[in-house]
Amino acid sequence: MEEQIRSTLTKAVSEFLDLPEASIDCFAELADLGVDSLQAVQLLVLLERTYHIEISEEELKNFTSIDSIVARISKHPKMAVRA
Amino acid sequence: MQSSAPSVSTAPVLDFEQIREIMVHRFPLLMLDRVTVLEKGARLVALKNITGNEIWFLGHFPKQAIMPGVLMIEAMAQAASLLDTLSREDAHPEAARFLGRVEAQFQRMIVPGDVMEIEVVMLKQISYAVITKSYVRVDGNIACSAELMLGSKAPDREK
Numbered sequence: 001m002e003e004q005i006r007s008t009l010t011k012a013v014s015e016f017l018d019l020p021e022a023s024i025d026c027f028a029e030l031a032d033l034g035v036d037s038l039q040a041v042q043l044l045v046l047l048e049r050t051y052h053i054e055i056s057e058e059e060l061k062n063f064t065s066i067d068s069i070v071a072r073i074s075k076h077p078k079m080a081v082r083a
Numbered sequence: 084m085q086s087s088a089p090s091v092s093t094a095p096v097l098d099f100e101q102i103r104e105i106m107v108h109r110f111p112l113l114m115l116d117r118v119t120v121l122e123k124g125a126r127l128v129a130l131k132n133i134t135g136n137e138i139w140f141l142g143h144f145p146k147q148a149i150m151p152g153v154l155m156i157e158a159m160a161q162a163a164s165l166l167d168t169l170s171r172e173d174a175h176p177e178a179a180r181f182l183g184r185v186e187a188q189f190q191r192m193i194v195p196g197d198v199m200e201i202e203v204v205m206l207k208q209i210s211y212a213v214i215t216k217s218y219v220r221v222d223g224n225i226a227c228s229a230e231l232m233l234g235s236k237a238p239d240r241e242k
């Protein structure tokens with residue numbers, strides 16, 4: 001499941017930035033990559049729709065890198081049921 | 084995604100003057116004449132009457148008046164902005180609102196004499212952004228649909 005979330009996010013970020021997926025560093029700060037605050041919201045909505053979960057705005061402050069999002073989302077109660 | 088049924092009543096919930104008190108847009112780019120449905124936090128329906136005297140028909144096009152698609156998007160964005168504003172208790176009257184993302188489909192032309200019914204359905208609202216599914220209908224038929232993301236920035240808020 002973690003790999004699937006990572007892949008979903010990497011694809012989205014590569015599309016935002018118009019860069020190859022292979023060039024996206026999952027450990028890099030999203031802001032350093034060039035992801036802005038509205039794109040972060042798009043990531044949140046993408047995760048909600050893909051995995052049918054609800055993510056609070058509070059959670060956005062933990063959206064610092066793709067890896068950090070993967071770690072948070074994979075612990076979501078509804079995601080844990082699927083793992 | 085299915086939209087809610089179009090509104091039936093055209094009686095104003097907000098008239099043009101009330102809309103002008105809330106919106107910062109002015110002629111020729113205030114694209115809402117009347118709000119007929121307001122469900123705070125959920126849905127808004129507004130009307131815009133299209134006349135042959137709209138200023139954009141001077142150039143779009145000189146030999147055939149067709150409503151520019153970008154102005155349908157603008158009308159939906161204004162309706163979304165209005166719903167967002169009216170759904171917040173702490174809405175800043177001078178907050179700048181800007182489009183962050185648009186995914187639109189156009190299905191029919193709009194011409195003078197048409198009444199645009201603009202419906203916006205709120206999908207997600209956070210403190211600095213709103214996402215809506217929006218529709219422009221004429222005579223009940225969809226002319227344009229779009230998912231819009233609007234960001235907002237209060238004058239005192241940092242980037």
